[in-house]
Amino acid sequence: MTEETAAPLRPYQCTTCGSAFSTDYLLRRHMTIHNETKPFQCDLCSSSFSQNSDLVKHRRVHTGEKPFGCDLCPAAFSRNSSLKLHKMNHSGIKPFRCSVVSCTSAFSTQQLLRRHALIHSGVRPHICDLCPAAFIQKSDLMKHRKTHTGEKDFHCEICSAAFARRSSLKQHAMSHTDQKPYSCQYCDSSFSTFSLLNRHHLFHSGIKPFSCPSCDTAFSQRSDLVKHSRIHSREKPFKCTECPAAFARRHSLNQHYALHSGIKPQKCDICGVSFTTMSRLKRHKKIHLGIKPFKCTSCPAAFLQRSDLKKHGQVHTGVKAFQCYACGSAFSRAGSLKEHITIHTGIRPFKCHICTRSFATQALLCRHFKIHAAQGYTEPPKFSCDPIAPNNTPVEPPDNQSQPQTVHQLG
Structure with a gap:
């Protein structure tokens, strides 16, 4: 069989963008993208579509319907194309490699590779009209806009946490269980979602293209740099709706909400102490086992958590990035600065x-x-x-009637 007969014939070509199709019907359906006619409108939001099939797929966003289930894991999807992409994760086949010499990323589809290439190009065509944030994909911009509107339609059934994204709720829900089906091929780490596994893989690659302009810290992802920059700016955009507490990270706020709910479903089988999340229980159990896997390379000190090791490392470097606005005293940890400030505030x-x-x-x-x-x-x-x-100023002491x-x- 020749290469000409093996390849499907696509004689119908779009005069606007050059795309080719095997039938006249497929070409005519494609042309509706260019003429901007969108007669099919969603009755639950303002979205409209050029084809009825796209409207049907879109409605599943509102209904939560996911009819396409994976036969290899519990994952389910609203679109068949998403299921096909997901199955490539199980096959492990990633034939599309990034052409940037310093990048080792590989992908299962050409579409994912093109999306990844935008990271290196710096192109972020979808810009928020309310802040300077820009995104590679339009869907990411739509999700980001909810941070301005305050929409949190997805609520946890176990605790009071609420989220703007369904994916964030799913990721949070795994914290109430011990399910971590995605394992790293390079170490014994496992994760609750495939996206967290991909993020972890960057740690093994050693590539950290996002550098902090205020210190010499570098990160593998832009989102981690944004979170880190709040250490220097002291910005805490995630505020508790039940008390004045505020946090630099959304994850910290969600953990804080568990204090208000009082729900602690994860119980230690050694001492009986209960915790709000499985991760906190696992961290606690290391105390009983005496496990301190994070060891300092400059002294014999060892720690339960990587974050504690990083904080300890500042003792050796002498870096004191946290300065008191009242007297100029500097500290290596934000917690030490907070403790010091109470000398001035009382x-x-x-x-x-x-x-x-x-x-x-x-x-x-x-x-x-x-x-x-x-x-x-x-x-x-x-x-x-x-x-x-x-505003962090003390209020008058409550009287007996308060x-x-x-x-x-x-x-």
């Missing part, structure tokens, strides 16, 4: 429920509780937190 919102002493930070209260533990108190420490105004203080259980 705020001590964390009160011991056993005695009358109060403290500037939760860590100091926990340290103090060891005194009571030595006296025979076995229940976990609690902290009562006086309300602090959103509402009771909020009490949180640690763990």
Whole structure:
């Protein structure tokens, strides 16, 4: 069989963009993209489409219907094309490699490779009209806009967390379980989603193209650089709707919400202490096992978490990036700066429920509780937190008629 007969004939060519099709019907259907006629409108939002089949696919966004299920894992999709792309992940075949010499990325389809190439080109054609943010894909821009509108339509059934994206809810829901079906081929790490696995793979590649302009830290992803930059700017855009607490990362806010819900479904089978997420339980269990996998290369110190090792590393480098606005004192950790600032403000919102002493930070209260533990108190420490105004200025002490203080259980 010759190459000419093996390849499908596509004699019908679009005069506008050059695309070719095997039938006249497919060409006419394609031409509706160029004439901008979109007679099929969604009755649940303002989206409209040139073809009825596209409207049918779009409606599944609202209904949540995912009729195309993978026969190799629990994943399901609203479009058959998405299922086909997903199955390539199971096959492991990635014939389309990035042409940039320093990049080792490979992809299962030409479409994914073209999308990836935009990262190197720096082209982000979809720009937000409310802030300077720009995106490679229009779908990412639509998701980003929800950060301005405050829409959070996807709610967790276990805790009070809410999300603007369905994918974020799915990722959060895995924190309540121990399911991590996506394993790294280079190490023993496993992840709850395929996107988290891909992000982890960049760690092994060693490629960190996104550098911080304020320090020498570099990252493999732009999103990590954005999160890191908030350390320098002290920006905390994620605010709790139930108290004045604010956070630099959305993940930290979602974990904080669990304090308000009081739900702690993950229980340690060794000591009985309960936690809001499986990740916190696993972290806690390392205390019982004595596991400290993150070792300092400059001294014998070892830590449970990589973040603690990074903080410790600043002791050796001498870098003190956190400076007090009142007296100029500098610190290597944000927590140390917070603790220091209370010298100037006098705020001590964390009160011991056993005695009358109060403290500037939760860590100091926990340290103090060891005194009571030595006296025979076995229940976990609690902290009562006086309300602090959103501008971080102390409010007047409540009198006997005011509402009771909020009490949180640690763990």
